[in-house]
Amino acid sequence: MEDRELINEFLIESGENLNRLETEIVDLEQRPKDPALLASIFRTIHTIKGTCGFLSFGNLENVTHIAENILSQLRNGERSLTPQLTSLVLEMMDAIRKELASIEATSLESGETYDDLRARLTRTCNEIRPEISVMAPSPADHAGPGKATVTEAEESAPRMHQIVPTASELRPPAAVAIELVEAGQACAVSVSPPNKVSEEISVDPPAVGANTAEAEKQTATKASIADSTIRVDVGLLDKLMNLVGELVLARNQILQFSSKQDDGTLNATAQRLNLITTQLQEGVMKTRMQPIGVVWNKLPRVVRDLAASCGKQIQLDMDGAETELDKSIIEAIKDPLTHIVRNCCDHGIETPETRMQAGKSGQGRLLLRAYHEGGQVNIEIIDDGGGINITRVKQKAVERGLLRPEQAEQMTDREAANLVFLPGLSTAKEVTSISGRGVGMDVVKTNIEKIGGVVDLTSRPGDGTTVKIKIPLTLAIIPGLVVSSGGERFIIPQVSLLELLRVEGEAVQKQIERIHGAPVYRRRGSLLPIAFLNEVLRLPDSASESDVLNIVVLQAENRQFGLVVDDINDTQEIVVKPLSKQLKGMTSYAGATIMGDGKVALILDVLGIGQLSGVLSESLEHTRTDDSRHEMAHEERQTFLLFRAGSFERIAVPLSLVARLEEFPASRIERAGGKLVVQYRERILQLTPLAPALGAGPCELTDPAQVIVFAEGDRMAGLVVDQILDIHDEAIHIGSAGSQPRLTGSAVLGGKVTDFIDLPAVLRTTDEAWGSGVAPKHHTSTPVLVADASAFSRGQIRNYLEISGYPVVEASGPQEALAKLGHHPVGAVVVSLPPTGAKELLEEMRRMPSLKSIPVITVSGDDTGENDGRFDARVDRFDRGGLLRSLERLSEALNEEGVSAELASVGGQE
């Protein structure tokens, strides 16, 4: 039993020593002449060796012994550090680790003798004068029995004579004396505690001569630190943490109870309890805190080995290694962090040649930074390598079917860089022995998100990549917002919380709109998808008739959504308890907690809730392809007239449709047949107030009334708006399909969400003849088929056509277009289906006898190639005049042709 304890102590200590040694040796490469560093390394390895001897781990002792010899040569300045030497020492350390692991598992050495390693070590050692093996007789040599030690003793025996004078030259006699005395003690007492050895070892470094005093000072401070700290079992700390968690709950209960009582003493005591509990909680949490350096310490070795094997030069800098984190989090980020660093070294930083060519210094730089910010810890991994090849990533994503080509085009570079976190996106070309050892970047992301963290990646092509990880300080006790929905209480973790909105009265109807049934809220000019918590969780609708809406704005995976709850109560510190095995699989909850009243409440998993409700789709693919909800318009540049009407702050119509802008004094506006009219250019101009037509407010006329005049052939119509805002010339990036009958959709224009009205539909509210296809000017009433993948864009084209009297049939793809062509008599087709849809449709149509003669107009900017002549016409997307002229020309031609075609078919029948 005692032995076991001793061995455990040895394992812990040696583990720590090895960790330190690793860092120090890599450091030594940077500062090969630092005597303090050398002394420290020597001391460490000597300690390990000494302890091995005590515990009769002969193999281990042998290996360390030769390494110690080499190090002592270094220390004495007899050889200088070469990368090969460092590698050899590191290899030796790996061997020690392996032995330690074996000892931990079986209490025995692995049995391997490391002959090869020892041979190489010895060879290296003997490269220089063999007599400078400065092995003073250490206790290990005496205490360690076994054949190995004997041979070793024989080996060193002849050297001893020569050493003595050398040693006495080097060391103050006192030091040697002490060492010898202590060694003697160690010999006499067969089992001496290992700290005895370390004491003895710490006397050793003064031997270095010049910096005796300094080293002594070091030893002194070290001893005092050792005296003031004790080792505590992590299990005990965990237990303590749990108990504090319980105490926090009990405190909450007492506080809740005392607040209802009128007892001064009770209240005072409760407050005191509150204070003490908080302090205790902080204190216990601190005991579990570890500096992030614990994880980082492993990285210099990783980076060094990687750099060496890839033929790169990498300098690793660390900033903020003292930043503290909860132990459980430290454990959790270890692997992801290592993986990211590996990736940076392997893929990020280029070879010296490439770097030189790019005008950078040959040595790459990898910076690790950690700092606290707003109750969270930020960890940044910054490299100055080549950055992520956005095009390649996109290309890969498209190849793997994770992304559609047009989505890839739409993506910002930042979005594209973050594609590397998608599962299945391995840039296979680059897989080496270093990266791709199981943990992919997707696993990195999942692991970090599992502990409530966020990971984000930015890449500056040619300049490097920054991975930023944000993680909470602790997982056990978190602040949370208590909400209720459907009669149940839930907790929302504060980390995911952005803001709370309260919408009252009329605004509820006005500001919550539905796009294909999916509710959205207008928040400061942008659309926020919302979900009703009771609907998501299938709870009863308890507050249905209330005219107040509480929206909790949440963020998950860099996307935001609103969650409607019945009530928002307050924020509380809650103790997170895991759910039982039976409930683990539920994505909607992150855990549970016990509330102040002793009841259990569930903690919502914001990401899971978002996915369940559909406001956050499970993958990027989903967000982008859900055609019914969001549609991407193609990059379209056009001039728009912006105005305001009723509750619609920003409405746009293409300027090309507008004939004139007029102001009419209220006195000139008359009523005729229940409609507003004005005498205008010796005609009667019918006015359509826009606000009531959109159901966005009563018919209130400003004085003077702002009127937009539209012309259709020789007819005119006026649209009354509240205010003309601006004219905007811009490419539209994103458009979503209309949710209301008289809107074609909305898009971001000038940085704000703008609605686009369905002009013919609006004007038809006062003049049924508008765009209904019986417009007097056009004798054709056969509809035009508009095939366009984007509903938004389709709406715009329909606007032009209907306003000019063409009925319109819409289709979103080639197949749908063909189906519709089969059912409707269509006079012409306007197609915009990038990249190949337009050609597909054309080819299909040309193949079918019944559709062969229908003219097809394509909209330019869609196909990369030139108009190959097969299309009957090609117009600019927003060239309304051009489109109409082409249609007119083609339909005339068609009419003539149609007659001949009919004749032909009659002929065919005969």
Add this chain to the structure above:
Amino acid sequence: MTTHQAGIAEPTPSMLDSRQYSTFTVGDLFFGIEVLDVQEVLRHLEMTSVPLAPSVIEGLINLRGQIVTALDMRTRLGLPQRTEYETSMNMVVRSEDGAVSLLVDEIGDVIEVQSDAFESTPDNLPAEQRELIRGIYKLDGRLLLVLSADRVLQIAATS
């Protein structure tokens, strides 16, 4: 299994092949769980339901600061639901990952049975009950069904 017996009572030759069971009823079925698997028996406790969870998960209870999942045995056994007026009792059983409460109708005595009264489960029981029952003890006038707590707890919720 028999080693569990040590220390409960003075071992007599006949007790070595006898076992103690905590008994309870669900519907008209009489069940027993090995007494050492039972942590405690409690009256009805206030419960927090878990929306979207499988129907067998009745909710979560606060058991002196521990959050314990409660499973409804009626649902688990495919029996009709309790009416409004029937209350349930909590039979808290130990499992590999913490305690789980089984909601049963009535709690009975702890009884001792002889191993020679044991028989394996008849084949004609409904499948959903059969898989949860380890075997049957023939007692005077009634049959004791031995519930396999492990299998009862084998439900996974996904959403």
